[in-house]
Amino acid sequence: xxxxxxxxxxxxxxxxxxxxxxxxxxxxxxxxxxxxxxxxxxxxxxxxxxxxxxxxxxxxxxxxxxxxxxxxxxxxxxxxxxxxxxxxxxxxxxxxxxxxxxxxxxxxxxxxxxxxxxxxxxxxxxxxxxxxxxxxxxxxxxxxxxxxxxxxxxxxxxxxxxxxxxxxxxxxxxxxxxxxxxxxxxxxxxxxxxxxxxxxxxxxxxxxxxxxxxxxxxxxxxxxxxxxxxxxxxxxxxxxxxxxxxxxxxxxxxxxxxxxxxxxxxxxxxxxxxxxxxxxxxxxxxxxxxxxxxxxxxxxxxxxxxxxxxxxxxxxxxxx
Ligand code: BT5
Numbered sequence: 001x002x003x004x005x006x007x008x009x010x011x012x013x014x015x016x017x018x019x020x021x022x023x024x025x026x027x028x029x030x031x032x033x034x035x036x037x038x039x040x041x042x043x044x045x046x047x048x049x050x051x052x053x054x055x056x057x058x059x060x061x062x063x064x065x066x067x068x069x070x071x072x073x074x075x076x077x078x079x080x081x082x083x084x085x086x087x088x089x090x091x092x093x094x095x096x097x098x099x100x101x102x103x104x105x106x107x108x109x110x111x112x113x114x115x116x117x118x119x120x121x122x123x124x125x126x127x128x129x130x131x132x133x134x135x136x137x138x139x140x141x142x143x144x145x146x147x148x149x150x151x152x153x154x155x156x157x158x159x160x161x162x163x164x165x166x167x168x169x170x171x172x173x174x175x176x177x178x179x180x181x182x183x184x185x186x187x188x189x190x191x192x193x194x195x196x197x198x199x200x201x202x203x204x205x206x207x208x209x210x211x212x213x214x215x216x217x218x219x220x221x222x223x224x225x226x227x228x229x230x231x232x233x234x235x236x237x238x239x240x241x242x243x244x245x246x247x248x249x250x251x252x253x254x255x256x257x258x259x260x261x262x263x264x265x266x267x268x269x270x271x272x273x274x275x276x277x278x279x280x281x282x283x284x285x286x287x288x289x290x291x292x293x294x295x296x297x298x299x300x301x302x303x304x305x306x307x308x309x310x311x312x313x314x315x316x317x318x319x320x
Pocket of ligand 1: 089120125177185189206207210225226
C-alpha cells in the first residue's frame with residue numbers, strides 16, 4: 001500500500017486524497033493514515049486543502065520501496081524484510097530460513113539500519129551504527145558445499161564493482177572477506193551455510209559496508225584500521241544507489257558462479273587483490289603460517305609459498 005501511494009505521489013506534483021482513495025480502493029481516512037506512516041518514516045509530504053498531497057523529499061533510509069524502485073535484478077531483492085534495528089541481519093536471515101512457514105525465496109534480503117550485535121567471523125563483533133549498509137541475502141545454490149569460499153570471493157568482487165561505480169574509488173580485496181580502501185577496512189563479508197555431504201541446504205551472505213559513518217563514531221580500538229566511504233570521498237553517498245548497484249552486481253556474479261564460470265570471476269578478483277605477491281602471516285586457528293601469497297586457486301583457496309619453499313593451501317583463515 002505504502003509503495004503504491006509513493007508511486008502516485010511521484011507521478012504528479014500534487015495528488016488529492018480523493019484520487020488516491022479511488023485508485024487504491026480505500027477510504028480517504030485510510031489514505032491519511034498511510035500518509036502519516038510515510039511521514040513517520042521520514043518522507044516529507046505537504047498537504048494543500050485544494051490540491052492534495054505533495055512529496056517534497058525522501059529519507060535516506062534503505063526502505064524496500066526505495067531499493068526496489070529501479071532495481072533491475074530478477075530475483076535478488078525482490079523480497080525485502082526491513083528493520084530499523086536488529087541484533088544481526090544474518091541471525092534474522094537464518095531464523096527466517098529455519099522457521100519458514102511461508103517459504104523464503106532465493107534472493108530474499110534482510111536489511112537493518114543498525115545492528116546491536118552485528119557478527120564477524122569466528123564470533124567476532126561487527127560494529128554497525130546507523131549510516132552503514134547492513135544486509136543479508138538468502139540463497140539456495142545447487143552447488144557443492146566446497147563452493148562456499150567461492151561465494152565469499154564473488155561477493156567481494158560485486159562489492160568492489162558497486163563501490164567503484166558509485167564513488168569512483170577503487171577498493172582492494174584482502175583474502176578472503178575484507179574490502180579495503182587505503183589499507184583500511186571498509187566492508188566485511190560473513191558467509192554462513194547449512195549443508196549435507198554433497199549439497200548445500202541454504203546460504204546466508206551478510207555484507208557490511210561502512211557508507212556514511214564518521215570515523216570518530218567507530219570504537220577507538222578499531223578506528224586505526226577502519227574507514228568509511230564518507231570519510232574517503234569527503235561527502236555522503238546515496239546508500240540506496242549503492243545497495244541497488246551492489247545487488248545488481250551480486251546477481252550477475254552469482255549467475256556466473258552457478259554456471260560454473262568461477263575462473264572469470266577469479267580473474268577480476270585478482271585485479272583487485274591486496275593479498276597476492278605479498279609476504280603475509282595467516283592465522284588458521286591451530287597455528288600461524290608465514291609465506292608469500294602466490295595464488296588463489298580455482299576453489300578460492302589461498303596458496304602460500306612458505307619459507308622452506310613448500311606450498312600451503314589455505315581454505316579459511318585470517319591474514320594478520
Ligand atoms: C567480517 O568479519 O568482516 C564480517 C563482517 C560481516 C558484517 C555483516 S553486516 C550484515 C551481516 N549481519 C551480521 O551480523 N554480519 C554481517 P571478520 O573478518 O571476522 O572481521 C571482524 C573484525 O573487523 C572485528 O574483529 C573488528 O576488528 C573489525 N570491525 C568490526 N566492525 C567493523 C566495521 N564496521 N568496519 C571495519 N572493521 C570492523
